Amino acid sequence: MMRSLENELKECARKLLTEKKVDLIIGYSKSPLPLRSTPCFIREEKDVDSLIFDLTCSNNLATYLQKSKCAEHRKPNTDPTVRMENRCKIGIIAKACDARSIVQLILEKQVKKEDITVIGIACTGILDLKKVSDRLNGKEILNYNPQDDEVLFEGKDFKKALKLSDILCDSCKTCLNPDPSVYDSFIGEPVSGAKTEKQEPMTELENLSFGERWEYFEHEISKCIRCYACRNACPLCYCEECVVDRTNPQWFGKSTEFSDTFTFHITRMLDTAGRCVGCGACIRACPTHVDLAPLGIKIEKEIKERFGYTAGLSLDATPPMATFNEDDKEEFIM
């Protein structure tokens, strides 16, 4: 079934390139490492066959709309109007969460809708490599084989099937909108409806006391090594100069001193408030497995309750932090 999905995908990409509808396709291709895929940038028809789509396609490709320098087409230039003129037409393969990020990027006027061709793709979830590795006691995996609701892993001296629901990312397990919110063509069958048992993302931390929550975050954030992979993987962290990199004024110390690190994470969460689509790319990118998820989930929930907004679902929306309502609740103000 995966194979035919991939064939459909390649067909679609080939057509876009031959008909010169796009100059570039952003998709996934195989990585030399098992259980990994790598983002790929295809400009020529002959390379289309390297496209894949499976459980390992974990990057949020919308990130590359902003961050790929798109070589000859997009000269580095800090003037946004100039950047827009040097733009190239891009076809991008989008899972539901990638599509939602693309919607946000369009709403925030970072990319133009006319420049982007969204190839929506049916997604049933992405593997959480930490969960897999924990369940296989860190043994080296050489091959894997997805079956219906199981995945068979093979290594040097073992073979083990794991239940899919045990090894999907948390963000996939709580994905309430598994079909892309915008697309120009769609690959596969829509999945929504099939997933009614899904629950809103939530965090148990809410039931703990202030002190217990603090201890939890103190423990988690202390693992951070300030590599910024989370920020770099995030499609909505596209600032030309991130506040954490600024030196004049320098808002954040550069070491892994705890308060600096935590201030960075809180700031990033506030910056992405009302824009974060909960794709989990930041969490998957983290080499030390810092549990950033509760922060994002809490904000997303608050934004939904207070301002009635869920990021990336509609192109007619106004991002909640860029607008206001005179009757916004203000119970916390004296």
Next chain:
Amino acid sequence: MSEHRKPNTEHRNWQPKIIAFLCNWCSYAGADLAGVSRIQYPPNIRVIRVPCSGRINPIFVLKCLQNGFDGVLVSGCYPGDCHYISGNYYARRKFAILKTLLEFIGIEPGRVQFSWVSAGEGEKFAQVVKKVTDDVKKLGPAKRFVKRV
């Protein structure tokens, strides 16, 4: 960890340091009025005058906690009275999210507080400062977020 939750009994002479971000057009004038009317309020606040509550970046609040302030007060014009029409409406959204997140990570609600105080409300200003100071005194010195060099 538990020392954070106990009321501060050890340092009898401890006085909290509280920073107040006051909008120039209302709360700052309110503070001024409290002063010229000789209304008494606790001397624990250090004032930073800002042009509008919309000028207050949540990072300011985080930096104050990091640099050792025990409490933060943010005060602006009433909704509808902002000198720049809508600065405080946008600010209100930012503050709501900031407050939610700070409490979620375990910063006690009393540490960071918000108010609307108009230029004519010297009395209210004094009350607000008194409340924030009392709350912060009960919580004791802020330690959680302080830079650990």
